[in-house]
Amino acid sequence: MERLPILKIGPMLLVSIQVDLRDDMVIALQEDLAERIVDTGARGVVIDITALDIVDSFTGRMLATVAALSRVLDAETVVVGMRPAVAITLVELGLSLDGIKTALDVERGMRLLSSGGGSGR
Amino acid sequence: MTSESFGDLIERCRAAEDELVRQWRTDVAASLRGRVSEIELDKELRDLLDAVLSAVGSPQGSDTRSPAFGEVRALLVELSRSRALQGFSPRETAIGVFALKRAVRESVGAGPEFQAFSDVIDELGLFTFETYAKAREEVISNQAEQLLELATPVVKLWHGVVALPLVGTLDSARAQVVMEKLLQTLVDTGSEYAIIDITGVPAVDTQVAQHLLKTIVAARLMGAQCIISGIRPQIAQTIVALGIEFGDIPTKATLADALMLALGRSGVDVAAEMTKRGL
Secondary structure, eight states, X not given: OOOOOEEEETTEEEEEOOSOXXXXXXXXXXXXXXXXXXXXXXXXXXXXXXXXXXXXXXXXXXXXXXXXXXXXXXXXXXXXXXXXHHHHHHHHTTOOOTTOEEESSHHHHHHHHHHTOSSOO | OXXXXXXXXXXHHHHTHHHHHHHHHHHHHHHHTTSSOHHHHHHHHHHHHHHHHHHHHSXXXXXXXXXXXXXXXXXXXXXXXXXXXXXXXXXXXXXXXXXHHHHHHHHHOOOTTHHHHHHHHHHXXXXXXXXXXXXXXXXXXXXXXXXXXXXXXXXXXXXXXXXXXXXXXXXXXXXXXHHHHHHXXXXXXXXXXXXXEEEEOSXXXXXXXXXXXXXXXXXXXXXXXXXXXXXXXXXXXXXXXXXXXXXXXXXXXXXXXXXXXXXXXXXXXXXXXHHHTTO
């Protein structure tokens, strides 16, 4: 099964989603991420969804789950690079992803994590 | 019915063509009041007359929907479209066809076969009017689209701060365009702050508020923050009376206040910027 790579950059983990997500990949990602956070003691997770142009409610819930999961493991999640169409879809689906931090791009997302504040909600 | 029903009307029309066109042109020109040049009009009418006469002379001469009338219809479509685009009234457009009847009666004379010819012209007149109306509808829908585009500019106020001055009523269609445009601009310019100025929105009801909230939540999902500004006293009263909650979205009375807030949050030192640019 295809697995999404999780890169470690300094005290953070970076997940860049470059392919169309399947449900089994999403579940594998949640498991892998939890493991990597524990292994590396990472304090932040950046999820880059720039290449994602289709979302469904499952993907939306995945983002919320990943955020909740990392919070339990004392790491913060930032979702970066969401496309306008994706944002509109999520809003229409009623998934406002409360409690997840967001940023326009990876760079800003990392800055947000290292400053430890910013657009937290 | 065949061309026999028109008798020798067509031959007589052909024979008196010059006189006929002159008469026709005079009638049409009177209603157009010089907005189309004589030469242009002459050519238009001659082409049309020629097409009408050959169509009427064909075996299916009384059925305007038959293939024989293809050329006539094409000419009429062209004529009524151009008239509609130039802003002529329906009357001025239709008279171009109906005046042919008078011209034929006066220059050729009304025989018993004139009634059949007149029916054909009436049909063609109605066809012209239909095309005219269609062309006008196209113009209107195009304009509505352009208005939608024009009415939603996104302006850059500062590096990383864009403003969206909303003017006019915000219905669902417009809200959609506004939302998409704002979000796309955020991506294109990499701006982290968006100020939505509602000074020009005449009334805020629950629906408008709903649209605004959706836009703001979508912008947040992308990692940008929105500030609402330009809330007039009456609007503030309405918002409170309707029980609309903006939650933790900052709202300001004026665009200036909103800009100050955005600059403050993004940590811009305006004085230092000005010195750097030599202002």
